[in-house]
Amino acid sequence: MKDILEYLKDHTNDILSDIEKLVRVESPSNYKDGINQVQDVVQSWLGSMGTVKRHTNEIGDVLHAQIQGQSSERVILLAHMDTVYPIGTWEEIWSIKDDRAYGPGAYDMKAGAVQAVWALRTIQALGQKPACTVDLLLTPDEEVGSAVSRPFIEGLARGAKAVLVLEPPFMNGDLKVARKGVGDYKIRVYGKAAHQGVEPEKGRNAIVSAAHLISEIIQLQDLEKGTTLGPNVIRGGTVSNVVADNATLEVDLRIWSAPEAERVDAALRAIQPLEGTRYEISGGLNRPPMEPSDGTYQLLEKAQHIANGLGFNVGAARVGGGSDGNFTSKLAPTLDGFGAAGADAHQKDLEYIHIPSLAPRTALLAGMLLEK
Ligand SMILES: [Zn+2]
Known part of the structure; x- marks a missing residue:
């Protein structure tokens, strides 16, 4: 795992510039052009790593990429590409101060999608293959209830070995095992x-x-x-x-x-x-509520083991806010919070990601994909 972390540390500026590219394409929910442009950028990155399908609809495409692993068992990576900010809300679309990068949807959750791409790139660059086949699903409508995406999310989760949600972790870096249901x-x-x-x-x-x-x-x-x-x-x-x-x-x-x-x-x-x-x-x-199963706690143990090997700890958090993990926890073991560290989601001009944690958090995700 140390080689993965070193590789990612060496590429922190590249990871950051990819996040900047996604953030600069503003993509509020229901703004089809912006969401499709974001999906175009990610699709261009995924290039030859696997197959990419685009499911077109009136609010912006659902992107589904599949990357072959050593087995046909499937792990799902979930991220949403819509943000809560109408176009032009932010004074500056992208800015860096000290070890923080600010931008609409940077933390919630374009960085999560970029980390997934970099986890896969790193695995490939080091001449390895994910243990399971990876289904990466990027959706257009999480911030407005996921009505369009829900059938895709549930369809993929059924029969999957695990669902890893790329939403941000808890503020102390813990992974999210439970979320409240929302009515x-x-x-x-x-x-x-x-x-x-x-x-x-x-x-x-x-x-x-x-x-x-x-x-x-x-x-x-x-x-x-x-x-x-x-x-x-x-x-x-x-x-x-x-x-x-x-x-x-x-x-x-x-x-x-x-x-x-x-x-x-x-x-x-x-x-x-x-x-x-x-x-x-x-x-x-x-x-529905995201309720932890035995499988959730097995995933958490695996994540803790990998994080310890990388020199940090991750615990279990329960949070009030919902995510697309709420749809999958009944269908497959689900663990949430594999995105970037940072804070102030949904707060104009304040939402940021913590730059030094990009490499370790991405290495954690890569470890989850590499280890059986
Ligand atoms: Zn989110």
């Missing part, structure tokens, strides 16, 4: 309009009914279990002298386990509206 409810509340001054008794106030709903929803939280419900968007009514006949509420749900999601969903749908009003509930769990 998103949209609730329309219907009431009845009436003149607020003349005959308010004929109205049924949708906003009052929404307030009742919110207080019931908050009761469904179980903070000890990590179950949270956030009624974070509300709109309603027309003008102040008309009894409000409508309101819309959006609620974010986070849970650690599938049964908790079922409990909350059933209870939420059973909440009784105030008399004369009605609730119409849509949405639900859009990312």
